[in-house]
Amino acid sequence: GQNIDQPTEMTATEGAIVQINCTYQTSGFNGLFWYQQHAGEAPTFLSYNVLDGLEEKGRFSSFLSRSKGYSYLLLKELQMKDSASYLCAVGNNAGNMLTFGGGTRLMVKP
Amino acid sequence: ETGVTQSPTHLIKTRGQQVTLRCSSQSGHNTVSWYQQALGQGPQFIFQYYREEENGRGNFPPRFSGLQFPNYSSELNVNALELDDSALYLCASSLGESTNVLTFGAGSRLTVL
Numbered sequence: 001g002q003n004i005d006q007p008t009e010m011t012a013t014e015g016a017i018v019q020i021n022c023t024y025q026t027s028g029f030n031g032l033f034w035y036q037q038h039a040g041e042a043p044t045f046l047s048y049n050v051l052d053g054l055e056e057k058g059r060f061s062s063f064l065s066r067s068k069g070y071s072y073l074l075l076k077e078l079q080m081k082d083s084a085s086y087l088c089a090v091g092n093n094a095g096n097m098l099t100f101g102g103g104t105r106l107m108v109k110p
Numbered sequence: 111e112t113g114v115t116q117s118p119t120h121l122i123k124t125r126g127q128q129v130t131l132r133c134s135s136q137s138g139h140n141t142v143s144w145y146q147q148a149l150g151q152g153p154q155f156i157f158q159y160y161r162e163e164e165n166g167r168g169n170f171p172p173r174f175s176g177l178q179f180p181n182y183s184s185e186l187n188v189n190a191l192e193l194d195d196s197a198l199y200l201c202a203s204s205l206g207e208s209t210n211v212l213t214f215g216a217g218s219r220l221t222v223l
Binding site: 103 | 114143145150151152153154155158160165166168200207208209210211212213214215216217
């Protein structure tokens with residue numbers, strides 16, 4: 001079976017740092033993906049991890065521990081435009097399907 | 111380069127009807143995936159098409175069917191619509207059959223009454 005858990009909502013302050021956690025239990029694994037989705041818009045790809053460790057991309061970083069079934073997305077220097085849903089997803093072994101968590105709605109306040 | 115475009119953006123149907131949703135993939139992409147996103151939830155995989163063949167299917171009944179055309183555009187057809195089919199239907203394109211770095215369209219919002 002597939003189970004992906006992430007917090008439903010988070011609130012943070014402009015300029016701060018926020019960490020969005022994701023835990024997963026899946027029958028296959030071919031990468032852990034993070035997508036951003038603004039209300040009413042398409043999800044957009046942020047980052048992915050295949051191996052353990054930290055991947056940094058500007059203000060966004062993503063971490064993976066495969067042995068713990070755990071990932072997080074770290075957002076630094078938060079901006080108002082970062083208010084969005086952040087979707088954690090696991091790729092299957094064939095690489096042709098993503099299983100998404102329910103998404104974390106992040107609200108950035110002034 | 112053009113992104114993924116979907117049509118229609120919104121539509122309303124009644125139970126039992128049939129619907130066809132359309133998707134044009136991003137230039138250079140040859141794979142199309144379809145996802146269903148209920149309100150407040152993450153997207154759920156319906157199926158993927160690669161080189162005009164179904165290349166993986168999620169846990170959806172056979173009344174959900176699809177096509178991919180030689181120009182890599184795609185259609186999602188849903189027969190015998192049910193109230194629970196009300197959702198945002200997302201099309202995503204990618205290059206190759208084994209990648210999950212997807213470019214999503216803005217979706218078609220279907221309401222079934």
